[in-house]
Amino acid sequence: MKTNNIYLALGIAISGLFAFTACDKNDGAGGGTTKVEVRMTDAPGNFDEINLHVKEIMLKSGEQSYTFAAEANWFNILDYRIGTNNPDILVASGEMPSGDITEIRLVLDDGNTIVVNGVEHALTTPSGQSSGWKVKLTENPVLVPGVTYTLLLDFDAAKSIVQTGNGKYMLKPVVRGVTAATSGLISGSVLPLESYPEILAIRGVDTIGTVADPLTGTFTIGGLEEGTYSLKIIPVDTLNVSDSTITNVSVSLGQNTNVGVIDLGN
Incomplete structure (x- = not known):
């Protein structure tokens, strides 16, 4: 990566x-x-x-x-x-x-x-x-x-x-x-908690990732250049849930773009 x-x-x-x-x-x-x-x-x-x-x-x-x-x-x-x-x-x-x-x-x-x-x-x-x-x-x-x-x-x-x-x-x-x-960030939370997902911010050939907090499902990806990203959520334990991708997530310098709650069960 x-x-x-x-x-x-x-x-x-x-x-x-x-x-x-x-x-x-x-x-x-x-x-x-x-x-x-x-x-x-x-x-x-x-x-x-x-x-x-x-x-x-x-x-x-x-x-x-x-x-x-x-x-x-x-x-x-x-x-x-x-x-x-x-x-x-x-x-x-x-x-x-x-x-x-x-x-x-x-x-x-x-x-x-x-x-x-x-x-x-x-x-x-x-x-x-x-x-x-x-x-x-x-x-x-x-x-x-x-x-x-x-x-x-x-x-x-x-x-x-x-x-x-x-x-x-x-x-x-x-x-x-x-x-x-000189950077921005993306935050949010993922459900269900038991999926223990990895979250990837993708822009062109560059990818920065993190994992959700296992107790709250929250995540933050910092150090992002200004621009538009795709956010890919990959559950480690599938629990009959699948990957999810959110496109066109805009990042501005000095700002937190909160994507809200992402429910992999829906």
């Missing part, structure tokens, strides 16, 4: 960036977990290099904070610009409880540098920044259970670098956060 490798290339123009609030067709956010990928891109500045040493990304939901350790912790942010072959870089990823993201912070380690006219300089940071820099959000994103999101941090190079009077450079990151859902 082949599974999708979900990846959304973010080729959005900077001027068109927006904060995404996910809406669920049937169920509100809350309960369950959501996968979040944190990427960074650059709004250009007049420098040769800006080498950042990222320690971690902190996400806050309500009063609880969640920390994602950096996966790419040392890179030249000027190498990653929307509209180029390298539009962004994956900095961190992880799962957190679904719900509102109320705050995002970028936490940097020491050792950041800048190259100007071929000369490398240390990038110092103001003291007391162990908690990181707050990322500006125009709207708090709402994370739906089972949906994957990309959080794009737009680093404004021109506004983030300050040259002091003695020729040194100081880093005061100005970062804007944009959240976009």
